[in-house]
Amino acid sequence: MESTSIFVERLSLGGDGAHVAVKDTIDVAGVPTRAGSRAFADAPPAECNAAVVDALLAAGCRIVGKTNLHEFAYGVTGINDYTGTPLNSRFPDRVPGGSSSGSAAAVAAGLVAFALGTDTGGSIRVPAACCGVVGLKPTFGRVSRAGVMPAISSLDCVGPFARDVATIEKAMSILDPHFATTTRGSDPMVGVPMLEMDNAVRAAFDAALRAAPIRHVPVTLAGMLDAFAAGIAIIGAETWAALGSYATSEAIGEDVRARLLAAQQITPDDIAGAERIRANFTAEVDALLERVDALVLPTMPEPTLGLDAGRDARAALRVTQFVRPFNLSGHPAISVPLPARDGYSVGLQLVGRRGADADLCALAHAFETA
Secondary structure: OOOOOOEEEEEEEEOOOOEEEEEOOEOEEOEEOOOOOHHHOOOOEEOOOOHHHHHHHHOOOEEEEEEOOOHHHOOOOOOOOOOOOOOOOOOOOEOOOOOOHHHHHHHHOOOOOEEEEEEOOOOOHHHHHHHOOEEEEOOOOOOOOOOEOOOOOOOOEEEEEEOOHHHHHHHHHHHOOOOOOOOOOOOOEEEEEOOOOOHHHHHHHHHHHHHOOOEEEEEOOOOHHHHHHHHHHHHHHHHHHHHHHHOOOOOOOHHHHHHHHHHOOOOHHHHHHHHHHHHHHHHHHHHHOOOOOEEEEEOOOOOOOEOOHHHOHHHHHHOOOOOHHHHHHOOOEEEEEEEEEOOEEEEEEEEOOOOOHHHHHHHHHHHHHO
16 A cells, blocks of 8 residues: 655665665655655755664665654654645554654555654654554664754654564664564563553453463552653753744644744753653652563553544643653553554553563563464
8 A cells, every 4th residue: 555645755775675664854865854844845965874774774674765754753643734644544534643653654554564763752652553553662772863853852762663573673683783582581470550541442451461371460650640741841842952943934834833832931940840750750660660571551541533633732642641651761662553443543552671672572472462
């Protein structure tokens, strides 16, 4: 299946290996990086490849295109009135999710073996859940961000989308030479945070827990709401620092302009408070992961938004409640699709120990096969 809104640039670079696409915040030498925005319509070609692009080429992959995204990678629905909204091929009346919408959509449509996205507040895991594919946010700092927009971020991670966990593992072995696949440990235990969610999402999630051959216990994650708010503050401040100069430009979309202008109001005291929450929440998650092998929870607390509902800023923000906190803490997190329900996809998210990305993928296999 093909959709012109999935790719913003078709390419044919590299060897005869896996066909891959990369999000258009990732530099490819000789190709402009436009971040889904009219503001960068006249951007010059990138002078060098991002480190992850060099890794793909060194592994013999063929890069077939740069993928569309939510403008400036600053939104979670994937709706883009300038470049077009990528078609969610499995659920065409639903948003593809953002910000890495085109990368998730390319994988879902079978156009590539895997694709690269970036995740600052759920921007890999949300579109993975929306499009019914697998998406991994690695441990913060594990995969190089050299040559990725924005240049400075304390939250953002480059990671892969694929149709199965095994391909995620292959992609990670290319992106990080220290990544080595492993097998699931004997008799693993996962913790299930007690969270509020839509009844239909809960039904799908509970069915997945019953089906998987993994023991699970309830756990308390008291800092989730505070971490969610702190993540919003930090991404706002860092995005304003990188892109605030475009806030008054007529070239950017109204939704992104509103977020930028709101971000302008974030104060140094707000950030200091958010950093205290980051430290406390990270310690809380670390302590839980000494008792269990991973945390398991839905990727989103409610069904994938319809295309019209996706224009509601408050509704869009709500879908990141279960993903954004783990950008703040830096833990690896993977979204695995559950069986579709009523015309939309539900994602199951696993969160693992920092640096234990391979162990997390091994656990994800159990839920995928179940």
